[in-house]
Amino acid sequence: MNLRQILIAVGVGLFGLSVLEFLQPGAVPLPDSDILLTGLGGLALLYTLSVALNRRRQGLDRVETPDVELTRAPDVPGTDLAETLEGFPGTGITDGDESRSVRHELGEVAAAVLTGYKGVDPDEASKQVAAGTWTDDETAASFLAEDELTVSQRIRALFGRYRRHARNRTVTAIAGLTGVETGEDGDESDDEVTLHDEIDETGTVGRTRGADDRSPRTERQTHHWTGVSAVVLLCVGLGLLLSEQAVLLAGVVAVGYAAYARATPQGTVELSASRSLSDTDPEPGDELSVTVTVTNNGGFCPDLRLVDGVPGSLAVTDGSPRRGATLRAGESITFSYSVTARPGTHEFGPVLVVARNLANSGEQELLVDAATTITAVPAPRPVRESIPLRQQPTQYAGRAPTDTGGEGVEFHTVREYHPGDSMSRIDWNRRARTGELTTVEFRRERATRVVLMVDVRPEAYVGHSPGAANAVERSIDAAQRLFPTLLDEGHLVGIGTFGTAETFLPPDTGTSHRQRGRDLLATDPVLNADVESDSHERYWLSRLRQQLPANTQLLVFSPVVDARVVRILRRLEAYDYPTTVISPDPTTTATPSCRLMRARRRLLLTELRQTGIPVFDWAPETPIEEILKQEARTV
């Protein structure tokens, strides 16, 4: 028997005795003292205070529901200054290095940018930073300069604002060295650069995918009615102190609600759910109607709060995937909403149900399974531009011009006639003019072996705004466009990824290969732009190299925001895989830190170009054709 049961037993017993005393005064030996009664009132008030304070600390509990309507937001690179500084090319800044101040690190970064982008000698760069001659911005220059702070700066530094302001100015000035300008939407408030990421609180990262790690069924108290016991105590206390009958009796109402909250059972909830789609195999961009039916297989459920498990990759365009419902036994409810299909495979999650009892005092949270999958494979839309490949002929006939003469279209050289040369290639004009027999050589056209590589490492899941497509999605989309084009041009085309060696389609040609490639890009789980591949596969690069045939060139899609991808690309280039990079730009100019991230990416791209790797910088909202039209810039 625990304390609670003892309290209840004594309480109920005393209650009975008191009622008896009411009916027949003097029947029970209870003390008869007004002072005692007043004292009790005070005690009740004190207890009220303790209950109220307790409640303040606890607050109400409720299940948080995820923002299923929204697509998962990609990380915006450079939101966190510390992250931007970490591993900045040309510096030795590493993760979690606490020994150096941000100011010191910024100094290193400024010198690295001067060296890498402006071509200044490293010693000279350090001198410029120390002397403050590297920028026109005096605040930034003096922030990094080694000389003493002026008196006014010292005073302002005491207030903390100055350092922050100066730091932002410095970050902007460093980014400005690479030509990164303040964006139009860039509000120059000082609070913009923070050392810690704040976007998670405004964005929906974590909330949308919250359903993944919920256990199938949990029960809890909502503490909805907890405050009512404080009201009971308050009424009793005040009523006794003031000897006011109405006050004391008002407490009875509160007692009623407290009993209601206690007495209402949690109830058992037995539900089943099904989901139907207007089309399970849509084209990307199609609007799909999703109809969800939830049936009550148990007893009466007064309060069901339903949230459908819309995939994080699909946005709800019309209607709501949420519903409040009251279901009698055997009753079911149907609701529908629309989503727009995006390329790839999307799995619907279970329906999240929050069931409350009638009094709102208990809450159950359950996940009702209803598995549905849609696969949207985009129709082939080859790009009309020719794709700038690097020269690397194979023995197969194709359309990529080579440096050797032979059959073809484009004039290459004229050479002496060899017996056996085709009559059509003899230069008859020259024969008529000089009597010499010569043969015209054309540029021999040959096929090339190309592997489209999509960067799916976690670093690549970045986008320029929380509402936009991330770099992986843009890469897959571009690969989907280029794959048929390259095949049309007669190349042998394969598909691979940066980050795992599991997904690999060896270069080949033909109709069935074309279909295989299209399906792979659309449906392979690794190439799913919505789910960050959490497999940190080790040695994928060496395994990839074993799979890559010799004489293959690579067309790599990567946002290039980390130094590691540059090392990988340089190594592949060195292993004799001529590489071309098409880089979706995920950076923005919204905050100083984001601008520094853009400068950092420019530095990385420059580094790539210096190794002889052609790089196409692909700005958001620009069609891929526009990018291919431009000459690949190499430094």
Add this chain to the structure above:
Amino acid sequence: MTQWEPSDRIDRSPTYVSSALALAAGVLTVTVTADLATGLVTCVAGVVVLAVGLTVGRQWVVTAASALLVVGVLLAAAEGAAVVAALIGMMGALLAFDLASTAVDLGEQLGRETATARVELLHAGASTLVGLVTVVVAFAVNQSVTGDQPVSAVLGLVIAVLLLVAALRRADPVA
């Protein structure tokens, strides 16, 4: 920074039906305390704060508003309001709290745009019924017990209530 536009997010404000009913309950409390100055002022303040709380969708504001209503009712009762007025006023104050919290909860979990009217009406109906039953019971007790009550009996009852409240809270230590 390009953040979510407000239109991209779900409107997680308190739901309309429960909000309206909560305000109605608040107004009921105000009406029954109407002829007693201090209580009335406090209750009107409570309703205003309740409206603010339901606009901004904050649970603590709603709780504070309900506390104001309860205090207002008790002040009115102390000033000498009729027992019936005190009982109905208290019911209104607690209903206001219940319905406003339901509105905030539903808004937070499902959003304002979701169809929730049936659930809300059911909750409101049940809570009102409970309130009415207790009011009637309390009034009946009040009518049946006339004349001087023995202090000893009241003392026993009060101690019993305190013990029971403590027991309820013990069952639910976090509550």
